Amino acid sequence: MLKILFNRLEQGYRTNNYPKEKITLFPRYRGLPSIHQDAPDDLARQCAAACPQDAIDADRKVIDMGRCIFCGTCERLSKGKFVSFTGNFEISVSEKKHLITDGTLPSLAEHSKKHFKKLFGRSLQLRQVSAAGCNACEADLNVLATPFFDLARFGINFVASPRHADAIVVTGPISRNMKTALLQTYEATPSPKVVIAVGSCAITGGPFRGSGEVTEGLDTLLPVDLFIPGCPPHPMTNLHALLRFFK
Amino acid sequence: MKTGFLQIRHSRPVDRNRIPDLSFDEFRKQAMEIVKNKGKVVHFFAYEENKAIRLMAVLRTDHLLHVAGCKAPESYPSMSRECEPFHMFEREIAEQYGIRPEGHPWLRMVRYHPNCQDRPDVFGNDYTKDIPGNYDYYSVQGEEIHEVAVGPVHAGVIEPGHFRFNCIGERVLNLEIQLGYQHRGVENLLQTADPKRLPILAENIAGDTTIGHALCMAQAMEAIAGMETDQGAGIIRTIALELERLANHTGDLGALSGDVAFLPPANYCGRMRGDFLNLSLLICGNRFGKGLVRPGGVRFSIDGEMNKNLINRLGELKNQMINVIDLLLISTPSVRSRFEDCGKVGKTDAEYLGLVGPAGRASGIPYDVRRVFPTEQYGKLNIPEHAEHTGDVYARAKIRADEVIQSIDIILSLLTGPIASKEVPAAVPALQPSAFAVSLNEAWRGEVSHCLLTDADGRILRYKVKDPSFHNWNGLSMALRNTGISDFPLNNKSFNLSYCGFDL
Ligand code: SF4
Ligand code: SF4
Numbered sequence A: 001m002l003k004i005l006f007n008r009l010e011q012g013y014r015t016n017n018y019p020k021e022k023i024t025l026f027p028r029y030r031g032l033p034s035i036h037q038d039a040p041d042d043l044a045r046q047c048a049a050a051c052p053q054d055a056i057d058a059d060r061k062v063i064d065m066g067r068c069i070f071c072g073t074c075e076r077l078s079k080g081k082f083v084s085f086t087g088n089f090e091i092s093v094s095e096k097k098h099l100i101t102d103g104t105l106p107s108l109a110e111h112s113k114k115h116f117k118k119l120f121g122r123s124l125q126l127r128q129v130s131a132a133g134c135n136a137c138e139a140d141l142n143v144l145a146t147p148f149f150d151l152a153r154f155g156i157n158f159v160a161s162p163r164h165a166d167a168i169v170v171t172g173p174i175s176r177n178m179k180t181a182l183l184q185t186y187e188a189t190p191s192p193k194v195v196i197a198v199g200s201c202a203i204t205g206g207p208f209r210g211s212g213e214v215t216e217g218l219d220t221l222l223p224v225d226l227f228i229p230g231c232p233p234h235p236m237t238n239l240h241a242l243l244r245f246f247k
Numbered sequence B: 001m002k003t004g005f006l007q008i009r010h011s012r013p014v015d016r017n018r019i020p021d022l023s024f025d026e027f028r029k030q031a032m033e034i035v036k037n038k039g040k041v042v043h044f045f046a047y048e049e050n051k052a053i054r055l056m057a058v059l060r061t062d063h064l065l066h067v068a069g070c071k072a073p074e075s076y077p078s079m080s081r082e083c084e085p086f087h088m089f090e091r092e093i094a095e096q097y098g099i100r101p102e103g104h105p106w107l108r109m110v111r112y113h114p115n116c117q118d119r120p121d122v123f124g125n126d127y128t129k130d131i132p133g134n135y136d137y138y139s140v141q142g143e144e145i146h147e148v149a150v151g152p153v154h155a156g157v158i159e160p161g162h163f164r165f166n167c168i169g170e171r172v173l174n175l176e177i178q179l180g181y182q183h184r185g186v187e188n189l190l191q192t193a194d195p196k197r198l199p200i201l202a203e204n205i206a207g208d209t210t211i212g213h214a215l216c217m218a219q220a221m222e223a224i225a226g227m228e229t230d231q232g233a234g235i236i237r238t239i240a241l242e243l244e245r246l247a248n249h250t251g252d253l254g255a256l257s258g259d260v261a262f263l264p265p266a267n268y269c270g271r272m273r274g275d276f277l278n279l280s281l282l283i284c285g286n287r288f289g290k291g292l293v294r295p296g297g298v299r300f301s302i303d304g305e306m307n308k309n310l311i312n313r314l315g316e317l318k319n320q321m322i323n324v325i326d327l328l329l330i331s332t333p334s335v336r337s338r339f340e341d342c343g344k345v346g347k348t349d350a351e352y353l354g355l356v357g358p359a360g361r362a363s364g365i366p367y368d369v370r371r372v373f374p375t376e377q378y379g380k381l382n383i384p385e386h387a388e389h390t391g392d393v394y395a396r397a398k399i400r401a402d403e404v405i406q407s408i409d410i411i412l413s414l415l416t417g418p419i420a421s422k423e424v425p426a427a428v429p430a431l432q433p434s435a436f437a438v439s440l441n442e443a444w445r446g447e448v449s450h451c452l453l454t455d456a457d458g459r460i461l462r463y464k465v466k467d468p469s470f471h472n473w474n475g476l477s478m479a480l481r482n483t484g485i486s487d488f489p490l491n492n493k494s495f496n497l498s499y500c501g502f503d504l
Helices: A002-011 A041-050 A073-077 A114-120 A136-145 A176-188 A199-204 A235-246 B024-036 B084-097 B186-192 B195-203 B207-225 B231-259 B263-284 B304-330 B333-339 B347-353 B357-362 B393-414 B469-480 B485-495 B499-503
Strands: A033-035 A062-064 A083-085 A124-130 A156-158 A167-171 A194-198 A226-228 B006-008 B040-049 B052-061 B064-071 B075-077 B100-102 B145-150 B162-168 B171-178 B435-443 B446-454 B460-466
Touching: A002 B263, A002 B304, A033 A062, A041 A073, A073 A083, A114 A235, A124 A136, A124 A176, A136 A167, A136 A199, A136 A235, A136 B207, A136 B263, A167 A176, A167 A199, A194 A199, A226 A235, B024 B052, B024 B064, B024 B075, B040 B084, B040 B435, B040 B446, B040 B460, B052 B446, B064 B435, B084 B100, B084 B347, B084 B469, B162 B485, B171 B469, B171 B485, B186 B195, B186 B460, B195 B207, B207 B231, B207 B435, B207 B446, B207 B499, B231 B263, B231 B304, B231 B393, B231 B435, B231 B485, B263 B304, B304 B333, B304 B393, B333 B393, B347 B469, B357 B393, B357 B446, B357 B469, B393 B485, B446 B469, B469 B485, B469 B499
Parallel strands: A124 A156, A124 A167, A167 A194, A194 A226, B075 B100
Antiparallel strands: A033 A083, B006 B064, B040 B052, B052 B064, B145 B162, B162 B171, B435 B446, B446 B460
16 A cells, blocks of 8 residues: 555656646657748659658648658658748648648638537547557547546546447548448447548558558548547647537 | 478568478478477568579578578468468468468468468358458357357557457457558558658568568668668667557556556556657657657767767656556556456467567566677677566566566666667668668567578569567467456456457
8 A cells, every 4th residue: 555655756747738728749759840941842753752652742832631641751851941840730621632742731720520529528438449550549548537637637538439439530541341330330339420531541541542442531431520640649639639620 | 410491580680592491291390390399480581583482481590590481382271270370371471372281270261361372261161251251259158158249440549450359257268369440551561662662661561670671681681682781770770669668568567457447557557658659759850760760870969968868868767667566466456466467378378379578477487689699789788688477467567577677778878878870871782683681670569570581583482471469469368268258358468469460
C-alpha cells in the first residue's frame, strides 16, 4: 500500500491543459508544411521527383497532405528553400480537397457541420477499426486514453461495440481482407454517424498505394467527414481534430 | 562437418553463384541434418528466376549462418513433421507460389491471397470472395465442447485477427489463430515499387518495429551496395533500437497490469511509454523513429544539448520504472498470483515451436540476436545471456521488465557526448548484381530478418521479410492450452505479437 502511494507521488500530475494552453512539440517534429512559392521551379521539380510518396505537384507548388508521410525528404533536399516544416500540428480538414495545400488550411471549426457539434458536442463515442496499415496510427490513437491526453475529460471515449458508437475511426489502407469487416462495422453503427479517416493510409493508401491488395482512400468506400493526415498523425493532431470538429 | 550448405555471415554480401544449388532431396537431407544438430530456421522461401521457381533456406546454428538453394519441385514431402519451425514457412510458400508440402500437419492458408504463379490454389479458395471464408477450423468433438469466435474486429483499439477457441467449460482445449486481415502485399511492393519508396515500405511493415525493420533493410542494402556507415550512425541506430524496445516493453507492462485490474502501473506505464516515444521524436521528429534510418546511415545527429536532454530524461524515467516494476512484479501479491503459472510454455515446447525473442527467453531459450549476431554497436556492449525458466505470464513480464532497465543502461552508456554522423544521400544506393545478403536484428519481439537477392542486372529479384511474430503466434496458442479462456487477454498481451508484421 505504501508503495502504491509512493509511486503515486513520484508520478505526479501529468495531464496537459490543451486547448487552453498551447503545446509546443520538439523542434524536429514535422507538422504543417510551409511551401515557399518563390523557390526556383527546378528545385520544386527535384523535390517532387525525390518524394517517396509522389505527393508534390511541382507546377502548382502544392503538397497533397493525404499522401505525404512527413518524411522530410523535400525539406532536406531543398534545404528548407522549397518546403520547410512548421511545428503546427493542427492539420486536419473536413474536405479531402483541402489536403492539397500550399501551406494554408481552412479553419476546421467553420467547416465542421454544425449538426455534428449539436449532436455529439457533449458526448462522443468512437469505434476504431484497424484495417491493415502498420499499427502506429492505432498506437497514437490509443495514447489519447493515457493520463497526459486524457480524452475522457472531454466526454470522448473509444467503445467496444459499433452499436454504442457515434463515429467510426478508420486507420490503415483497408486491405481486401478487411473490407467486408469494415463495411459491416459501418452498417452496425447507428445513424447519424460520422466517419473519420486517420493517417495517410486511410486517406490515400499511404505507403502501400499501388498494391492491388489495398484501397486507395476510405472515401472510395464510405462518406468521410473528417480527414486527419500524418504517418501517423501526432496524438495532438488527433486531439485537436476531435475537439475542433465536435466541440 | 560438411553440410552442403554454405556458411555465411550476416549483413555481408554473398555472390549468389557461390550459394550451393542442390537437388531437392539433397537440400532437404542437408537441412534436416543441420536442424537435428540444433539448427534453427531463419528463412525458408521461394522465388522465381528465369521462369523457374526455386527454394532457399537460411539456417542458424550457434553463431553461424548457413544458406543453400534448390529448384522447387511441384510438391515435396513436408519438413514440418521432422522440424516444426518449418510449419509456417511451408504454408507461406504454398500460398505464395502454389507448391504443396505433402503430409504437412496443418496445411491452411496464411494470409488469404492467390499465388503469384497462376497455379491451382493449394487451399481450394475462391478469392473473388472478399473475406477469408472457406476455412475449416480445427474443431474438438464432444457434447460439452463449445466454440468461441473472436474478431477480426476486436473490442479495443487493436489490429484485426480471428481467434477460434475450443473450450470445455472455461478451459481452452485449443486456440486457433487465423490472420491475414492486415495483408497489404508488402513483399510484392518491395520487389516492384520505385526504389525511392523502399525505406518507407520497410519502416511501415510494422510501425511498432519501425527501427527493427528499417535496420534490416539498411544493413542488407549496405552489404550488397558495398557501403560503409560511420560510427556515429551505428551508435544512433543502436540507441533508436533500444528506445523502440523500451517504449514497447513499457507499454506492455502497463497493459498487463491493466488486464489484472491493477490500475496505477497501467496508467504510469502508459504515460512513460509515451515519454520513451517522445525521445524518438526528439531525435528524428517522429515518435516511432520513422525517417531516421536509411541505407548508408542515419538522417539525424545528436548534438550536445540533445545528449544532455536525453541523459536527464532517461535518468528520471529509470528511477520511475524501477519503482513501478517493483510495485507490479514484486510487492503486489495479487498481481503475482495472477501472473504466476498462467499460460505456461515449457522449454521443450518452446524449443519445438522455435520461439524467439522475449517469448523464447521467458521459456528458457537465451537466444538474443544482439549477442549471437551483433550488428551496429552491439558487438561492443557485452549483452549478457538472460533467460527465465517458468515460461508463464510472470516470466514474460519479468524478461520485459529486466530488458527495460538493461536498455536504459545501454543507451546511457552510449550517450557520452554529441554523436555526429555524415549526411545520408537521399537516393537508395545501386545494388551489385547476382548478390545475396541476409540481415538480422533483435527487435523488441525478437529476431527480425530480411533477405535480399539481386538479379544479373542488380535489380531486386526477391525481398523476403520475416517478423519474429512469424515464429511466435503458435506459442500463444500453446500458452492457452488448458488455460482459462478469461486469461486470454493477459496471455495475449504477454506475447503482444504483430498482426501486420505477420501479414505483410
Ligand atoms: S515530407 Fe511529404 S512531400 Fe516531402 S518528400 Fe516526404 S512525403 Fe514527400
Ligand atoms: S498512415 Fe503511416 S503510421 Fe498510419 S498506419 Fe499507415 S503507414 Fe502506419
